[in-house]
Amino acid sequence: MQIFKTVKEVQEYLTKFNTKSIGFVATMGALHEAHFSLIERSKEENDITVCSIFVNPKQFNKKEDLIKYPRNVDADLDGLRKVGCDIAFVPSVEEMYPAKVQKEFDFGLLSEVMEGEHRPGHFNGVAIVIERFFEILNPTRAYFGEKDYQQLAVIKSLVEKLNSSVKIVGCPIFREKNGLAMSSRNERLSTEEKELAGEISKALKFVSTNRDTHTISELKNWFSNKMNEHELFDLEYFEIADEASLKPINNWLGSEKQIAFTAVNLNGVRLIDNMTIIN
Ligand code: AMP
Numbered sequence: 428m429q430i431f432k433t434v435k436e437v438q439e440y441l442t443k444f445n446t447k448s449i450g451f452v453a454t455m456g457a458l459h460e461a462h463f464s465l466i467e468r469s470k471e472e473n474d475i476t477v478c479s480i481f482v483n484p485k486q487f488n489k490k491e492d493l494i495k496y497p498r499n500v501d502a503d504l505d506g507l508r509k510v511g512c513d514i515a516f517v518p519s520v521e522e523m524y525p526a527k528v529q530k531e532f533d534f535g536l537l538s539e540v541m542e543g544e545h546r547p548g549h550f551n552g553v554a555i556v557i558e559r560f561f562e563i564l565n566p567t568r569a570y571f572g573e574k575d576y577q578q579l580a581v582i583k584s585l586v587e588k589l590n591s592s593v594k595i596v597g598c599p600i601f602r603e604k605n606g607l608a609m610s611s612r613n614e615r616l617s618t619e620e621k622e623l624a625g626e627i628s629k630a631l632k633f634v635s636t637n638r639d640t641h642t643i644s645e646l647k648n649w650f651s652n653k654m655n656e657h658e659l660f661d662l663e664y665f666e667i668a669d670e671a672s673l674k675p676i677n678n679w680l681g682s683e684k685q686i687a688f689t690a691v692n693l694n695g696v697r698l699i700d701n702m703t704i705i706n
Contacts, residue, residue, distance in 0.1 A: 428508050430515045434563050437477075437516050441564065447474035451566035451593075453557060456480040457497035457611035461601035463510045465570040468598055470511060477514040477564055478507055484520060485528070486552030492697070497614045516564070528555055534584050537673055541688050542577045542699070545663055550581045557582055561593055568594045572601075574608050576686060576701045580673055600700075602628060608700045615696045623657060624698060627691050630654070631702040634667070634687045638704050643667050643677050646687075654691060663690040663697070667704065 431437040441449065450469030454462050462478075469476040480503055487493035500517060507515050531551060537543070538550035561569070571579045579597050586593055601609045605625030616624060630653045634646045641649070647665060654662040666675040670684040679685075685704040690697060 428504075428512055428515060430504065430517060432517055432519065433522055434518065437514065438563065440514070441475075441477075444475055448567040449473060449564065450476045451560065451564055451569045452476065452478045453560055453569070453571075454478060454480055454503075455482045455496065455611065456503050457499055457614055458503045458506045459601075459609050459611065459613075461572060461574065461609040463506060464601055465572060465598050466507070466510050466512050468596070469568065469570050472596075473568060475513045477516055477566065478512045479516040479518070479560060479564075481516075481518055481523060481556070483523075483552060483556040485524075485555050486549050488546045488548050495615070497611050523556065523559055528559075530555055530558075532585065532588070534581050537577065537580050537584055540577075540668065540673055540675055541664060541666055542690070545690060550578070553578055553581060554585045557585060558589065561589075561591060566593055568596055570596045570598055572598050574600045574610070574700070576688070577673060606632070608698070610698065612696050612698065616693065620659065620693055620696075623659060624693055626653070626657065626660075627689065627698060627700055628702070631687050631689065631700055635702040635704050638679065638685075638706060643679065650687075650689070659694050661692040663692060665689045670703070 429440060450473030452465045452469055466476055466478055480500060482496050484493055504515055532554045534550060543550055571582055573579060583595050586595055606628035607621060607624045613621060630650055634650055650665045651662055654660045666688050667685050668675045668688055669682040670686050676682050686701050687704060688701045690699045
């Protein structure tokens, strides 16, 4: 596996593969099985796979969250070697942003609800870094997890806005045995907390399978009561939103497919998850 820290080096290397397809997986490190599944998918569908490890300061609206974000580059590189990744791109902040960036994207509702409402500026920061990566690497396909469903929707919209040829591929959510969606942030949970965190996906599962028997407001109350049963949980939001527009809805009519979305803080660790509502 090639490891590059500078834009110049990675670009020089990639020019050799001019005619080949490049698959790209953007990560913030502290890699786990879900990240590796994205790499594997990219390897199946492309000639070469590039994985970036970059904790993007622009997408953190709280400094404390950025400082606490888990970092373990050596273990990440070992994992990437094992999975057969071709190129690890590990740039510094200065390399990614040599000059001040002051871009303001407008994704409308997609970036205003849920994560957008609770993490102001987050999606603008995500769009800035992804545009920069696309500019540097010019990938054929880029792989993003449905765990960050709203991010995936924003990136699809970004690609349209930029008139970019990069094909965005959404990949299913990887979960622990107890249902907890895998996340780098889970590293900050104790074994007991990880066990408890499985309750979030179990509650989402109940919601996703009870469309026919409950109104949305009943399910919202049910979910919030369920989270309140455990004092370590602090529910940030729970919404049922239209799958395409991501507009939160209060009534099943008028939306063909829906997804339940939540963000829950568990002892200071922010966990997000979502599940498709079964019709
Ligand atoms: P991150 O390092 O958290 O920025 O994640 C890098 C990529 O991995 C993003 O596209 C995430 O959506 C994806 N990802 C993270 N966790 C999961 C998961 N549990 N299942 C599927 N994709 C994931």
